[in-house]
Structure formats: structure tokens, C-alpha cells
Amino acid sequence: MAREGAERPPEETLSLWKREQARLKARVVDWDTEAWQRDPDFSGLQRVGGVDVSFVEGDSVSACVSLVVLSYPELEVVYEECRMVTLTAPYVSGFLAFREVPFLVEAVQRLQEKEPDLMPQVLLVDGNGVLHHQGFGVACHLGVLTDLPSVGVAKKLLQVDGLEKSDLHKEKIRLLRAGEDTFPLVGGSGVVLGMALKSHDHSTNPLYVSVGHRISLEAAVRLTRACCRFRTPEPVRQADIRSREYIRRTLGSHGPPALRQERIQKAQRSEACPRGGLGEPEGEDRSPQDHSPDPGAELDEPSEAPRDSGNLKNRAVMMSVSTDQSLYRAKNTP
DNA sequence: GCGACAG
DNA sequence: ATCTTGTCGC
Numbered sequence: 001m002a003r004e005g006a007e008r009p010p011e012e013t014l015s016l017w018k019r020e021q022a023r024l025k026a027r028v029v030d031w032d033t034e035a036w037q038r039d040p041d042f043s044g045l046q047r048v049g050g051v052d053v054s055f056v057e058g059d060s061v062s063a064c065v066s067l068v069v070l071s072y073p074e075l076e077v078v079y080e081e082c083r084m085v086t087l088t089a090p091y092v093s094g095f096l097a098f099r100e101v102p103f104l105v106e107a108v109q110r111l112q113e114k115e116p117d118l119m120p121q122v123l124l125v126d127g128n129g130v131l132h133h134q135g136f137g138v139a140c141h142l143g144v145l146t147d148l149p150s151v152g153v154a155k156k157l158l159q160v161d162g163l164e165k166s167d168l169h170k171e172k173i174r175l176l177r178a179g180e181d182t183f184p185l186v187g188g189s190g191v192v193l194g195m196a197l198k199s200h201d202h203s204t205n206p207l208y209v210s211v212g213h214r215i216s217l218e219a220a221v222r223l224t225r226a227c228c229r230f231r232t233p234e235p236v237r238q239a240d241i242r243s244r245e246y247i248r249r250t251l252g253s254h255g256p257p258a259l260r261q262e263r264i265q266k267a268q269r270s271e272a273c274p275r276g277g278l279g280e281p282e283g284e285d286r287s288p289q290d291h292s293p294d295p296g297a298e299l300d301e302p303s304e305a306p307r308d309s310g311n312l313k314n315r316a317v318m319m320s321v322s323t324d325q326s327l328y329r330a331k332n333t334p
Numbered sequence: 335g336c337g338a339c340a341g
Numbered sequence: 342a343t344c345t346t347g348t349c350g351c
Contacts, residue, residue: 060342202349
């Protein structure tokens with residue numbers, strides 16, 4: 001029973017969502033709070049988390065939420081969890097968090113219960129941080145609700161506050177050389193909202209990095225860069241790969257019958273070319289050859305004093321942050 | 335009708 | 342997000 005896509009919520013709901021974003025935005029800390037963030041080599045950083053949500057084709061409410069934790073600097077997966085969920089809110093640009101964040105928070109809570117020692121010291125999130133309509137994208141949202149440092153890594157530019165894919169913007173992209181180049185994304189107010197980062201020598205489209213929570217933009221970009229083996233940073237990439245794989249394993253024998261045949265042929269084609277090249281064909285990092293070698297508190301008054309995000313005492317803070325379910329449930333037309 | 339549109 | 346085909350490079 002693949003339920004059909006949810007419709008756009010009424011203005012009343014969007015209004016409530018905006019208020020919530022404005023309320024939580026006050027809790028965002030956009031500077032470094034951890035010692036490792038200031039260290040040139042990130043010494044002290046040992047665990048980087050990544051989250052992603054993949055969807056079941058033909059079904060806009062069934063999805064797989066995955067949370068992975070990679071060791072740093074090895075970037076090897078030390079924790080992984082995939083879980084099927086039923087989304088309650090539709091996707092509306094600017095309100096991605098209301099669709100995904102409740103499940104991401106739950107994933108972090110389960111990690112806290114099962115393997116507290118593996119709690120990541122920072123989360124890389126697929127989406128924007130402060131580079132957002134209300135200055136509070138999904139990366140900020142998740143960061144604030146969990147009180148974990150977080151970074152927003154988007155694959156497409158969200159055209160907000162004067163930012164646009166103008167010819168000038170495209171020209172700046174063309175000028176990015178080594179796979180480490182960046183240029184600032186300056187909003188209309190003159191504030192730097194994020195950085196465009198050419199994460200890979202052979203990738204055309206840059207990543208759009210912005211502050212999520214408890215980290216400076218400088219450290220956020222440096223960290224993202226340090227986590228990139230391919231175009232997308234490994235934590236996010238691994239979360240993506242594994243959530244997709246989970247859906248394949250789970251719905252492999254069922255799912256949309258009409259599409260199964262092609263799915264099989266695709267799988268066979270992938271196996272035909274086991275080793276992939278380095279380049280990620282034109283911006284996207286979804287090519288069959290893209291497989292890497294292995295398959296696989298009260299923050300009301302932010303203090304300048306660095307806190308250890310790995311300190312489990314802070315996790316209690318997370319539990320205290322309410323996630324009013326009604327706010328994350330789309331009220332569609334009666 | 336046209337442009338926008340994180341995931 | 343998801344789907345698609347081909348193409349380049351090692």
C-alpha cells in the first residue's frame with residue numbers, strides 16, 4: 001500500500017513551522033565549542049556521524065533512515081543503523097526538517113541507548129544549516145535538538161537571501177581549481193552564509209557547506225574537506241549507500257513489480273564492473289562505478305566555554321528537548 | 335504561463 | 342528525494 005505523496009500543508013501549518021524555526025534558531029551556536037575544532041589536524045576528533053534518508057520508489061512516505069558513525073581520521077564505519085519509518089510530513093522547500101528530523105533524533109537516541117561510547121562528536125547532515133530561508137535548515141535543527149555539533153552539506157544551492165545561480169556564481173564555480181577550492185556565499189545582508197567547496201578534483205558541482213550548530217564555518221569546511229574521499233563526505237555518503245542498500249534488501253522481493261525487472265538488470269550491470277574509477281561523472285556521485293573498494297541543557301545562554309560533545313552528560317539535554325509531535329505532522333486538507 | 339525547487 | 346543512459350578514466 002504505497003500511500004500517495006502528501007500534499008502541501010495549509011498556510012496555517014507552515015506558519016507554525018516558521019515560528020518553531022524562529023524559536024529554535026535562537027539556540028544555534030555558530031562558533032567552535034570543541035577543542036578539536038580549533039586544532040589544525042582535528043586531533044581529539046575520533047568519531048564523525050552521518051545521517052541520511054532514502055525513499056522507497058513510488059512511495060513518498062516510506063523511507064529508510066540511517067545513522068552511521070565513522071572513525072576519524074580513518075573514516076571507517078564503526079556504527080550503523082538503518083530503520084524503516086513512515087514519514088508524516090511532506091517535503092516542502094525550507095521545511096525539510098519537519099519531514100526528517102524527528103526520525104533522525106530518534107536514531108541518535110537509540111545510539112545513545114545502545115552504544116553511548118560511539119556517540120559522534122559532530123554530525124554531517126545532508127542539507128543546509130544556516131544557509132536557509134529562516135537561517136535554520138535541517139542541519140541546525142538536528143544539531144539543536146541533539147545538542148551535537150553539526151554541519152550542513154547540500155549538493156544544490158538553495159537560492160535564498162540574494163544567493164542565486166547567476167552567471168557570476170557559475171563563473172566562480174568554473175574558477176575552482178584544485179579539489180579543495182572554495183568561495184564564500186555572501187547573502188544580501190553581507191553575511192557569509194556558507195561556502196561553496198569543490199570537494200573532489202573531478203567533480204564539477206561544488207558542495208554547499210554551512211554551519212549547523214556548535215561549529216564555525218571555517219571548521220565546518222575544513223572538516224567536510226577532510227571527510228571527502230569522493231564528492232560527498234564519507235559519513236553522509238555511507239549513510240546514503242547503506243540506507244539504499246537496506247531498502248533493496250528489505251523490498252527487493254516485493255516493491256513495485258513494474259520496476260523490479262530493471263532493478264535486477266541494474267544490479268547485474270553493477271557487478272560486471274567491480275572496480276570503479278575515481279571520477280564521479282558530472283557532478284553526481286551516484287554512478288554504478290562509484291562504489292568504494294569495500295561494499296560496502298539549556299542552551300538559552302550559550303557560553304564561550306568549550307564543552308565536550310562526547311560528554312554523555314550533555315545527552316540528557318537532548319532528552320529534555322521536546323519534539324512536539326503535532327508540529328512534525330502535516331495537517332493536510334480534510 | 336513562468337520560475338523555483340535543500341531532500 | 343528517484344529515475345535514466347551513456348561516457349570517461351584507471
